[in-house]
Amino acid sequence: MKIHEHQAKSLLRDFGVAVPGGDVADTPAGARAIAQRLGGKVVVKAQVHAGGRGKAGGIKLADDPAGAEAAARQILGMRLKTPQTPPEGILVRTVMVEEASAIDRELYLSITLDRGRSTHVVMASQAGGMEIEEVAERTPEKIFREWTHPALGLGDFQARRLAFGLGLTGDRLKQGVALIRGLFALYLARDCSLVEINPLVVTKDGRVLALDAKLNFDDNALYRHPAVVALRDVHEEDPLDVEASKYSLNYIKLDGNVGCMVNGAGLAMATMDIVKLAGGEPANFLDVGGGASPEQIENAFRILSSDPSVKAVFINVFGGILRVDRLAEGVIAAVRTLGLTLPVVLRAEGTNVELGKKMLAESGLALTMADDMADGARKAVAFAKGARA
Ligand code: GDP
Ligand code: MN
DSSP states (O other): OBOOHHHHHHHHHHTTOOOOOEEEESSHHHHHHHHHHHOSOEEEEEOOSOSOTTTTTOEEEESSHHHHHHHHHHHTTOEEOOTTSOTTOEEOOOEEEEEOOOEEEEEEEEEEEETTTTEEEEEEESOTTSOHHHHHHHOGGGEEEEEOBTTTBSOHHHHHHHHHHTTOOHHHHHHHHHHHHHHHHHHHHTTEEEEEEEEEEEETTSOEEEOSOEEEEOGGGGGGOHHHHTTOOGGGSOHHHHHHHHTTOEEEEOSSSEEEEESSHHHHHHHHHHHHHTTOOBSEEEEOOTTOOHHHHHHHHHHHHTOTTOOEEEEEEEESSSOHHHHHHHHHHHHHHHTOOSOEEEEEEETTHHHHHHHHHHTTOOEEEOSSHHHHHHHHHHHHTTOOO
């Protein structure tokens, strides 16, 4: 799960990480009031779940409250298009108004999970304000990394080594070390999957501040962070993803046109592989779960069929906890209520498979039965390409 910059900054504040003063507004007048309160120059920043806002016109400096109001009027309601947004952009509904910082240096700092090493990694670089992927590709020697100890966490010596790597000295070094430690404490305590500060800045008056803040959370740990869940902004998420999460379906949209409905993550992976092997492209990853109910099947079907890129549906299930007759019940109900016209190919094995197939055959639905996974994939791909299977 992702959150907005202003939400991330308020979490940072809770953990003693220095951020510029500011607040969030959804009207130009509101932005003006915040600027008035802050006094002096401010920055007005579009709040969307995507980076690259600066270059896309989503961040503006203003000299006074009137300027802040004008900037907010321009930014609010715009569709911000950056390399990190969908091609159609994201509608800006709120802006953050923040005291402007006089920047001396822009640095980079992030924390994430290093799966290869099975622990967290803190990364720092003096090349702040630019895409870290670019830095990693062109000048990898400019990135410093410290891997944390699974039990001891981030050592003070590691925080210092990173701060030295950032070229900080004297009082700035102290501030940098404190900031790195605060960030790591936040990352651990809130089960983040990513904390990225780009840029971390040193101001002309010698302060070390998080000027931007990106926080992602591990979805599997959200159950123990209701306060984090409350920060969710569904406007920023794909509507189909939001629907899927309502019914605890694991759904990930992909670029192809063969809709896949599968139970079990391993089988879902195998299904995508075999669709590709058959010369097709899966339109999604959808795991309805081992113990899906007929209602979940129906909802899964509704989500699949509301994706216009889906040209054929391949149902591939193993009836274990989910018996095949219950699956059939869900499929029949879904196709009836949705008036589905898409070709559907079914491959099923397991408990009550004969009964399930009989129910489907007698339902009068235009289903194509498959003998096995390969046969099902071949038929679904053929339908998606517009041919008869
Ligand atoms: P992003 O483009 O979405 O990553 O948004 P950032 O918050 O990282 O801002 C982009 C850039 O805008 C930063 O790298 C800075 O160069 C500039 N910027 C943001 N806030 C300030 C500020 O308070 N003062 C100055 N001078 N520049 C700022
Ligand atoms: Mn940034």
